[in-house]
Amino acid sequence: MTDTSEPYDAVVVGAGPAGLTAATYLARFRRRVLVLDGGRPRAAWIPESHNTPGFPQGVGGTELLRLLRLQAEEFGAAIEAGRAERLSPTEAGFRLHLADRSLEAATVLLATGVADHLPQIPGLDQAIGASLVRMCPICDAWEAIGARLAVLGEGPLAQREADFLRPYSEDVTVLMLGEAAEAPPETVSIALDQLRFEEREVVLAQTGGEAERRFDHLYLALGCTPQVGLAEGLGARRDEAGALITDTHLMTTVEGLYAAGDVVRGLNQISVAVGEAAIAATAMHNRLRGR
Template sequence: MPAPERYEAVVVGAGPAGLTAATYLGRFRRRVLVLDGGPSRATWIPESHNTPGFPRGIGGDELLARLRDQAEEYGAVIRPGRVERLESVPAGFRLEVGGVRFEAPTALLATGVVDRLPDIPGLEAAIRRGQVRMCPICDAYEATDARIAVLGSGPLAQREADFLRTYSPDVTVLIVGEAEDAPRDAARIALSDLRFERDQVVLSGADGETPFDYLYLALGCASQAALACALGARQDERGDLVVDSHQMTTVEGLYAAGDVVRGLNQIAVAAGEAAIAATAMHNRLRRA
């Protein structure tokens, strides 16, 4: 097998956190590789209005394209491929992607989370249109005074509905499944009762059709932390990676940033954590 390709830093993930870290590391004049394991969940954003510096909004695809261009401007190498193995070696870390190996003394995981999605026909298209949403912190302002439904299976749906009532008094909780701790005032539905018509979400039932302007999903998400956990990195009770004030996990030299770290899944937070992690990685390399 060929010798591993060597870099000073490897970033796993090409979402806002990973690409921001790559820009910082490139500007620190480090040889940095970004491994892009597939589309970031940011690609689902029709238009973000809370991303700093874009008062008139920016779509997820355009934002990622700009971040990628910026990282490459400063020398970052971006390669497609999902990391199949991450292990500790005397030189730091070895990663394997499609039979190709890479080594670096530092590594950053920006692998994000995967949303738990209901099985509803047309869901992905509705997400891209903005009918279905997953982050009230991101876009509830644009739903001010609208008719909102929150779909969930337990207390998370109630918490999200309470948050959304800051923006609209017309918020309905829709519960799927047999959650024992479901809110008493929630409506129980079958997913087959939901459909998307033009710019509305329609719930068909015994009482006729109830239209909503937006449907928020409150089904949670799964952290993409398996690579770090295989090395013994610690997770908190939510499944997020535990990091120190410099974004280093409990594995020496392994850093993490973005949604894989904590529950406030925000582009601005991911960028800030990436800047902290990249600076710590640079200083670690400098001391070495």
């Protein structure tokens, strides 16, 4: 089914911090903008962030997203549930193909984020919600000062994350899936079925009669995959980590196609995402003005 309504000035794909911030800017530029909300964004996992600017007492991810959505809608941005399955070029911009319809837009912003590589451990979602499992030491290492920490990984990323955490705690153990060849001290080779979550602790059940080990927090260092499929379909270039390459105005290597947030670079910070969204939205507005 095709949407025969007037084309949008901009369609934003993704309703996380980057997408909703861009929508606010575009709406305030008096642009006809639509946000496609493809489901629960990564930011919704955050139990409470204390490094998000403007929230000295902390803010939960769900509450932050609610406020960002409210702000975008206040200025007239439309936000609809929907997932773009494909992008194709048109003479005036782009056609976005959804499961049940298609839309046209002069410009498109991809705020599609990344997909984390998550371990298959029973109760993982609840453990993330309780801050037993953490995803981002840049975000919350301060809250882990002096705690018993474990880092779960498969290679050098785990060691780098452990090194980042050691100024915050003297008790940091790397839990390496598989064999930890030539691993430094405080590295333990494990299998996932040795891990379990209790109410306030992460427990590593040892084998061979060894005593179990307990941690206050488990950091995941298993990597993530940028969600770049829509851009790839148009031939957009990616960097060595798979993220989209953009210019200083956040336009990808495809004219009129912009990107912001985790899909662009690996820092994966809310403040970076909203800053990029502001830059991209302003560039989109200026591009439309030039027409």
